[in-house]
Amino acid sequence: MRIALLLAILLVSTPFFSQSDDEKQIKLIYDHALTNGKAYDWLNYLSNQIGGRLSGSVQAQQAVDYTKGQLDSLGLDRVWLQPVMVPKWVRGTPEFAYIETKPGLTTNVPICALGGSVATPDGGLKASIIEVKGIEDLEKLGEEKIAGKIVFYNRPMDATQISTFAAYSGCVDQRYSGAAEAGKYGALGVIVRSMNLRLDDYPHTGSMSYGDTPVSNRIPAAAISTKGAELLSTTLTLNPDIKFHFRQSCKQYEDVESYNVIGEIRGSTYPNEVMIVGGHLDSWDLGDGSHDDGAGCVQSMDVLRLLKETGYKPKRTLRVVLFMNEENGLRGGNKYAEVARRKNEKHVFALESDSGGFTPRGFSFNCSEENLKQVQSWKSLFEPYLIHMFVKGFSGADIRPLMDQDLVLAGLRPDSQRYFDHHHAENDTFEHVNKRELELGAATMASLVYLMDKYGTIPSKKIKG
Amino acid sequence: MRIALLLAILLVSTPFFSQSDDEKQIKLIYDHALTNGKAYDWLNYLSNQIGGRLSGSVQAQQAVDYTKGQLDSLGLDRVWLQPVMVPKWVRGTPEFAYIETKPGLTTNVPICALGGSVATPDGGLKASIIEVKGIEDLEKLGEEKIAGKIVFYNRPMDATQISTFAAYSGCVDQRYSGAAEAGKYGALGVIVRSMNLRLDDYPHTGSMSYGDTPVSNRIPAAAISTKGAELLSTTLTLNPDIKFHFRQSCKQYEDVESYNVIGEIRGSTYPNEVMIVGGHLDSWDLGDGSHDDGAGCVQSMDVLRLLKETGYKPKRTLRVVLFMNEENGLRGGNKYAEVARRKNEKHVFALESDSGGFTPRGFSFNCSEENLKQVQSWKSLFEPYLIHMFVKGFSGADIRPLMDQDLVLAGLRPDSQRYFDHHHAENDTFEHVNKRELELGAATMASLVYLMDKYGTIPSKKIKG
Numbered sequence: 001m002r003i004a005l006l007l008a009i010l011l012v013s014t015p016f017f018s019q020s021d022d023e024k025q026i027k028l029i030y031d032h033a034l035t036n037g038k039a040y041d042w043l044n045y046l047s048n049q050i051g052g053r054l055s056g057s058v059q060a061q062q063a064v065d066y067t068k069g070q071l072d073s074l075g076l077d078r079v080w081l082q083p084v085m086v087p088k089w090v091r092g093t094p095e096f097a098y099i100e101t102k103p104g105l106t107t108n109v110p111i112c113a114l115g116g117s118v119a120t121p122d123g124g125l126k127a128s129i130i131e132v133k134g135i136e137d138l139e140k141l142g143e144e145k146i147a148g149k150i151v152f153y154n155r156p157m158d159a160t161q162i163s164t165f166a167a168y169s170g171c172v173d174q175r176y177s178g179a180a181e182a183g184k185y186g187a188l189g190v191i192v193r194s195m196n197l198r199l200d201d202y203p204h205t206g207s208m209s210y211g212d213t214p215v216s217n218r219i220p221a222a223a224i225s226t227k228g229a230e231l232l233s234t235t236l237t238l239n240p241d242i243k244f245h246f247r248q249s250c251k252q253y254e255d256v257e258s259y260n261v262i263g264e265i266r267g268s269t270y271p272n273e274v275m276i277v278g279g280h281l282d283s284w285d286l287g288d289g290s291h292d293d294g295a296g297c298v299q300s301m302d303v304l305r306l307l308k309e310t311g312y313k314p315k316r317t318l319r320v321v322l323f324m325n326e327e328n329g330l331r332g333g334n335k336y337a338e339v340a341r342r343k344n345e346k347h348v349f350a351l352e353s354d355s356g357g358f359t360p361r362g363f364s365f366n367c368s369e370e371n372l373k374q375v376q377s378w379k380s381l382f383e384p385y386l387i388h389m390f391v392k393g394f395s396g397a398d399i400r401p402l403m404d405q406d407l408v409l410a411g412l413r414p415d416s417q418r419y420f421d422h423h424h425a426e427n428d429t430f431e432h433v434n435k436r437e438l439e440l441g442a443a444t445m446a447s448l449v450y451l452m453d454k455y456g457t458i459p460s461k462k463i464k465g
Numbered sequence: 466m467r468i469a470l471l472l473a474i475l476l477v478s479t480p481f482f483s484q485s486d487d488e489k490q491i492k493l494i495y496d497h498a499l500t501n502g503k504a505y506d507w508l509n510y511l512s513n514q515i516g517g518r519l520s521g522s523v524q525a526q527q528a529v530d531y532t533k534g535q536l537d538s539l540g541l542d543r544v545w546l547q548p549v550m551v552p553k554w555v556r557g558t559p560e561f562a563y564i565e566t567k568p569g570l571t572t573n574v575p576i577c578a579l580g581g582s583v584a585t586p587d588g589g590l591k592a593s594i595i596e597v598k599g600i601e602d603l604e605k606l607g608e609e610k611i612a613g614k615i616v617f618y619n620r621p622m623d624a625t626q627i628s629t630f631a632a633y634s635g636c637v638d639q640r641y642s643g644a645a646e647a648g649k650y651g652a653l654g655v656i657v658r659s660m661n662l663r664l665d666d667y668p669h670t671g672s673m674s675y676g677d678t679p680v681s682n683r684i685p686a687a688a689i690s691t692k693g694a695e696l697l698s699t700t701l702t703l704n705p706d707i708k709f710h711f712r713q714s715c716k717q718y719e720d721v722e723s724y725n726v727i728g729e730i731r732g733s734t735y736p737n738e739v740m741i742v743g744g745h746l747d748s749w750d751l752g753d754g755s756h757d758d759g760a761g762c763v764q765s766m767d768v769l770r771l772l773k774e775t776g777y778k779p780k781r782t783l784r785v786v787l788f789m790n791e792e793n794g795l796r797g798g799n800k801y802a803e804v805a806r807r808k809n810e811k812h813v814f815a816l817e818s819d820s821g822g823f824t825p826r827g828f829s830f831n832c833s834e835e836n837l838k839q840v841q842s843w844k845s846l847f848e849p850y851l852i853h854m855f856v857k858g859f860s861g862a863d864i865r866p867l868m869d870q871d872l873v874l875a876g877l878r879p880d881s882q883r884y885f886d887h888h889h890a891e892n893d894t895f896e897h898v899n900k901r902e903l904e905l906g907a908a909t910m911a912s913l914v915y916l917m918d919k920y921g922t923i924p925s926k927k928i929k930g
Binding site for chain 2: 030031034035159160162164197198359361384385386388389415417418421434435436437440
């Protein structure tokens with residue numbers, strides 16, 4: 001074949017791929033993240049030098065100081081701490097539990113207190129235990145069968161849900177409200193099956209609420225590992241008269257002062273329009289909070305660094321916000337929104353990463369149809385990076401309080417299959433985060449921020465001005 | 466992440482879902498895989514009771530016996546062993562290596578012999594070492610600078626490739642042909658940087674070939690861990706006169722008999738049209754071969770079980786083939802194709818899973834445009850399961866020898882980010898396989914087999930008959 005002909009054919013058959021500015025910029029971002037990312041190093045420090053960062057703890061303060069210091073070193077236009085009062089709940093001595101088949105015959109099972117729970121009496125609580133598949137079973141059983149007993153919530157996560165977050169949503173009411181509801185029927189305590197799709201020995205903590213239950217009527221609540229739950233359920237089937245013992249010494253203290261950590265690049269053209277990207281700096285105390293949500297914090301920090309180092313100057317003001325106290329209070333998210341409202345700051349875009357540091361698959365958006373359509377029009381730009389989800393859905397707990405503003409809310413959607421293996425448990429640790437997966441998440445976020453900044457969001461017509 | 470509002474939002478965003486027969490059947494398959502999958506149990510046995518299954522080893526034979534027994538228990542129409550002669554290479558005593566900065570001052574580094582390599586002399590090999598970035602550097606350096614030395618191939622995998630398999634392709638010539646090529650210039654041995662994107666201490670073995678190098682001219686070849694490679698490179702930069710010592714006692718024996726393990730469901734309508742689904746039963750010897758390719762074997766076995774137990778009777782004959790000796794010879798794949806040709810079996814579809822047991826993302830196809838278009842028309846059926854890749858590309862090494870038949874070849878494409886952290890190394894072990902990810906892969910494969918069987922493949926017009 002002759003050269004001229006060959007050339008012509010090559011030109012025609014090459015996939016249409018004009019090296020547009022957007023393609024180039026996005027490739028720069030991904031390449032830089034994968035070869036010179038900082039997220040993994042930052043996470044290593046947060047996880048292995050500081051560890052679990054429960055609100056009000058020394059570690060939470062260390063994390064504030066460390067991340068502020070790192071943001072200071074990036075040469076942003078401004079870095080500051082936003083004070084916020086947070087609850088301080090302390091786990092105390094390690095929890096202890098056993099199944100007593102008959103007096104003197106006991107089997108230990110792994111439990112942990114749920115966040116916010118009260119302690120058991122000093123020597124522990126021992127009582128008959130009754131299994132239910134959810135809060136709705138309480139009414140059927142009635143006070144007669146519940147009073148004086150421990151209630152064992154054992155509805156497992158639904159394995160057939162492809163999104164493990166959907167499976168979580170279908171169970172977590174047991175953990176969040178189980179104690180308050182069982183208390184109404186005279187239960188002495190509750191044991192909740194861990195929110196984990198895997199059978200293993202890790203109990204998973206998480207937030208719970210007593211609602212308006214008076215302090216004197218609050219009953220202790222603990223999570224049991226999934227294997228422990230299976231054992232307990234089987235044992236109960238064989239003999240409903242067994243006793244369950246558990247002991248925990250957790251305690252709620254007075255609120256203490258903590259901080260959201262914020263860094264900012266001032267917008268070159270529209271400095272009064274604010275975009276934020278963030279995660280939450282606090283974590284539970286059992287593991288080191290690498291996936292929940294160390295990953296989201298370091299990715300968010302790297303978004304600003306990646307844009308800066310690839311030479312992109314945002315037209316709008318871009319902030320990274322590391323929120324304090326997502327896990328057991330959401331005080332940081334609420335405080336940030338409250339201050340933004342008070343200062344009349346106009347937020348146009350908010351992106352949160354709080355679903356683990358796994359391979360990114362896309363984003364879910366809480367926004368108008370017009371904005372969703374615009375985002376979906378960028379889909380092909382993300383295809384080379386295997387980013388394919390651009391759907392409506394939940395964004396993030398910390399950014400949600402901003403919602404009454406006219407803005408686009410988005411959440412990074414990583415692969416969810418492994419998330420609940422680690423969530424709120426002792427094995428949410430650094431070695432379960434893969435460096436490339438973490439970096440791909442940061443690059444994916446930075447690319448969306450770049451496009452949002454370049455093309456702007458579409459204001460809702462309802463909003464005046 | 467907190468829950469509070471997740472549920473309501475998830476309900477709102479549920480996609481429209483008409484319950485067509487295909488949708489129903491595919492949902493049955495996924496639900497059954499996620500709640501009653503067998504793949505993970507089988508893999509547990511293969512990995513933890515048998516372990517690494519190098520061709521010709523006792524463990525390879527145990528794996529043949531075990532998987533045949535398991536297939537026998539599934540009530541298929543026929544299960545058999547297909548004899549095949551395989552190479553038998555044995556690693557011998559653990560390898561040993563050090564960098565000698567000056568006489569008496571040494572630092573040990575982790576190495577392992579490459580599969581098929583010859584041994585070093587009994588006491589090991591010590592020589593000067595010269596770093597290259599690839600085979601193409603040899604010619605520039607010439608015999609003068611290479612003869613009498615060890616050649617150190619140190620081109621790393623390209624981190625900017627989103628597909629880690631693409632990064633692997635860009636490096637693996639160093640491992641496969643490095644020794645044969647360096648030998649031509651009088652090198653005494655080669656050390657190859659492990660094919661691993663992560664910095665860690667695991668050396669990664671893998672196949673190599675001496676090509677037509679006479680036996681007497683073959684030089685020993687070993688892989689060094691990525692951290693070892695970085696250390697060696699830095700040390701060489703500081704002082705090019707260092708010596709490198711390594712010792713390995715691996716040995717190639719005479720070929721031995723082994724087997725492909727095959728199970729079959731006879732087609733109800735077109736029994737003479739054969740579809741196969743498979744992986745390779747052999748593995749390297751350092752880990753337990755969970756991802757490479759225990760995962761592909763147990764997924765393939767489960768494809769037949771899932772279809773059977775969800776009540777689907779294939780119109781075409783469906784076989785699971787567990788190929789022997791993919792890693793260092795491909796004898797099983799070649800034998801299967803040879804027998805198929807001799808018996809004049811008409812193969813219409815072949816699917817291989819040999820890219821790890823990670824979250825499935827889709828498939829790559831080696832087939833005509835017409836067949837690819839048909840597959841892509843099924844895309845929306847896979848959307849609820851987040852399966853989005855239907856592209857042209859490599860299918861699988863074991864099924865490739867069938868290619869001259871008029872058939873559709875396909876490979877499962879799981880998420881590739883973590884694959885080379887484990888590939889051919891001591892840490893390719895069971896605990897790195899996630900149960901749900903493995904099961905989703907099996908369900909995704911079964912769903913494609915179902916559609917291929919139901920709608921048939923489109924024969925190429927060129928083929929007669």
